Amino acid sequence: MTIEEVSKKYNLTQDTIRYYEKIGLIPEVPRTKSGIRDFDETSCRWIEFIKCMRSAGMSIEVLIEYVTLFKKGRETVDARKNLLVEQRQKLLEKQEEIKATIERLDYKINLYTEIVQGKRKDFLEDINEQP
Amino acid sequence: MTIEEVSKKYNLTQDTIRYYEKIGLIPEVPRTKSGIRDFDETSCRWIEFIKCMRSAGMSIEVLIEYVTLFKKGRETVDARKNLLVEQRQKLLEKQEEIKATIERLDYKINLYTEIVQGKRKDFLEDINEQP
DNA sequence: TATTGGCTTAGAGCTAACTCTAGGTGATAA
DNA sequence: TTATCACCTAGAGTTAGCTCTAAGCCAATA
Numbered sequence: 001m002t003i004e005e006v007s008k009k010y011n012l013t014q015d016t017i018r019y020y021e022k023i024g025l026i027p028e029v030p031r032t033k034s035g036i037r038d039f040d041e042t043s044c045r046w047i048e049f050i051k052c053m054r055s056a057g058m059s060i061e062v063l064i065e066y067v068t069l070f071k072k073g074r075e076t077v078d079a080r081k082n083l084l085v086e087q088r089q090k091l092l093e094k095q096e097e098i099k100a101t102i103e104r105l106d107y108k109i110n111l112y113t114e115i116v117q118g119k120r121k122d123f124l125e126d127i128n129e130q131p
Numbered sequence: 132m133t134i135e136e137v138s139k140k141y142n143l144t145q146d147t148i149r150y151y152e153k154i155g156l157i158p159e160v161p162r163t164k165s166g167i168r169d170f171d172e173t174s175c176r177w178i179e180f181i182k183c184m185r186s187a188g189m190s191i192e193v194l195i196e197y198v199t200l201f202k203k204g205r206e207t208v209d210a211r212k213n214l215l216v217e218q219r220q221k222l223l224e225k226q227e228e229i230k231a232t233i234e235r236l237d238y239k240i241n242l243y244t245e246i247v248q249g250k251r252k253d254f255l256e257d258i259n260e261q262p
Numbered sequence: 263t264a265t266t267g268g269c270t271t272a273g274a275g276c277t278a279a280c281t282c283t284a285g286g287t288g289a290t291a292a
Numbered sequence: 293t294t295a296t297c298a299c300c301t302a303g304a305g306t307t308a309g310c311t312c313t314a315a316g317c318c319a320a321t322a
Binding site for chain 1: 308309310311312317318319
Binding site for chain 1: 173176177180183184186187188189201205208209211212215216218219222223225226228229230231232233235236237239240243244246247262
């Protein structure tokens with residue numbers, strides 16, 4: 001698979017994919033004899049995996065650490081597991097923050113709706129408005 | 132309230148608070164006659180609100196837009212509501228991405244646990260390991 | 263054979279969101 | 293009254309994560 005195909009398949013720019021390989025965020029991609037990247041199944045899986053983790057906000061630094069451990073083979077299974085457990089915890093916390101913010105937005109949106117509908121005349125005075 | 136107190140109360144650096152005011156992310160904070168910030172109830176509410184929104188990942192750009200609308204008074208209620216609805220939608224999407232990633236991590240963590248426990252001998256061959 | 267087009271690299275440039283620095287002011291304690 | 297200390301500003305610097313540029317290589321087509 002060429003970089004163009006992979007780029008379209010995963011909706012990442014070619015620059016981003018090359019950058020990810022350069023910094024070790026994905027293992028080295030196989031090349032043709034003339035030096036052109038030829039993505040195989042494994043490379044694609046890595047890209048998909050990294051894309052998923054990045055989309056949730058996991059940092060590149062942590063992911064490079066994971067890939068580095070992975071490349072060292074089975075003696076790092078435990079370390080890798082710990083890393084993932086730690087990151088999972090962070091995502092849970094983030095999820096909570098987002099949940100709380102959505103609830104807050106719901107409250108405010110509801111208030112604004114009532115104001116628009118003409119109920120809540122009290123809030124039509126600027127002086128009573130709160131952030 | 133001094134900036135130091137506010138900084139401690141909301142766990143933001145003084146620099147960050149001054150920066151937020153400078154770029155219009157919070158409305159201007161009242162000052163003493165000698166020009167020192169003297170945070171009142173309203174200023175604090177703004178800081179708390181912005182901190183909450185930022186912690187969920189809302190962009191500074193969007194929040195400045197909200198504050199700008201807010202300052203224009205009640206004729207912007209509708210626009211403000213739309214802005215919040217839009218951002219709520221984005222947070223929902225983010226929540227979904229995080230949820231999917233957590234599930235994926237759960238799967239991998241479980242797999243690693245089994246490998247560590249000596250079940251899953253198949254995965255102890257490097258060759259079979261997948262990202 | 264010449265040119266096109268997609269690939270390559272190294273490295274510079276960019277954006278968001280802070281964070282730090284330098285130099286200055288004003289209230290208070292010694 | 294001098295020194296300290298928290299505050300102030302403008303503006304430079306930093307970090308993460310890309311994104312772009314320039315210059316060059318190679319395979320396929322005119």
